[in-house]
Amino acid sequence: MSYKLNQLKHTAAILNKQSVLRDIVQRANSFAVLQRIVHSYLPGAAAEHCQLANYNQGRLVLVIDNAHWATRLRYQQNQLMDKLCQHNEFSDLQRIQFKIRPNTAFNDAINEQKPRLEISAQAGLAIFNCAEAIEDPHLRAALERLARNAAKE
Known part of the structure; x- marks a missing residue:
């Protein structure tokens, strides 16, 4: 198979042309920005246990990989909300919801040992x-x- 160089299109050109893909890429980029902001205000090592799952209609959903960190972050929820509301991206933040989703690799290792x-x-x-x-x-x-x-x- 031989392609002529002028027939190849740059990935950005393809993404900008198709609105669905463009919307997905823009949403992913905005989530990355929101994730960085949230991580900058998380205490100590909590950032590696926390992942932004969704932010919609003033509700921020964070997925935590264990109950220990979820409990600690629930105690600090009001301070975290105050800090995040200072950013334009979180201007309409009304609620933070924490969900626990254990790390599957850890659970698989436990199940293999039984x-x-x-x-x-x-x-x-x-x-x-x-x-x-x-x-x-x-x-x-x-x-x-x-x-x-x-x-x-």
Whole structure:
């Protein structure tokens, strides 16, 4: 495949031509500016745990990666609002909402460390025998499924 140099278009020209892409890029750039402003007023190491999720109609939504930092920032919410309202970008700020979204890499590491619990063959047989005496069909079916997951000897 051969392209002539004059046929290639600069990325900025493409983005400026298509209004949807242009709007997305402008929104991303404005979020980056807002993120920098918010981070400049966050205490100490809180900035690395906090991400701007949305700012719309006077409501700022910040996503925090753990409950510890969310609690600390909730205590400092009024001071943070006062500082942010001094900027033109946050002139209509009325509320800050904190949401906790744990870091998935950390959760994946915890889940990998947990050993899977297995039911012994003897326990499976006891569960199956117990299921035979149960009259409720839903409970009986659940116990029978559980018994089938028992280790085979």
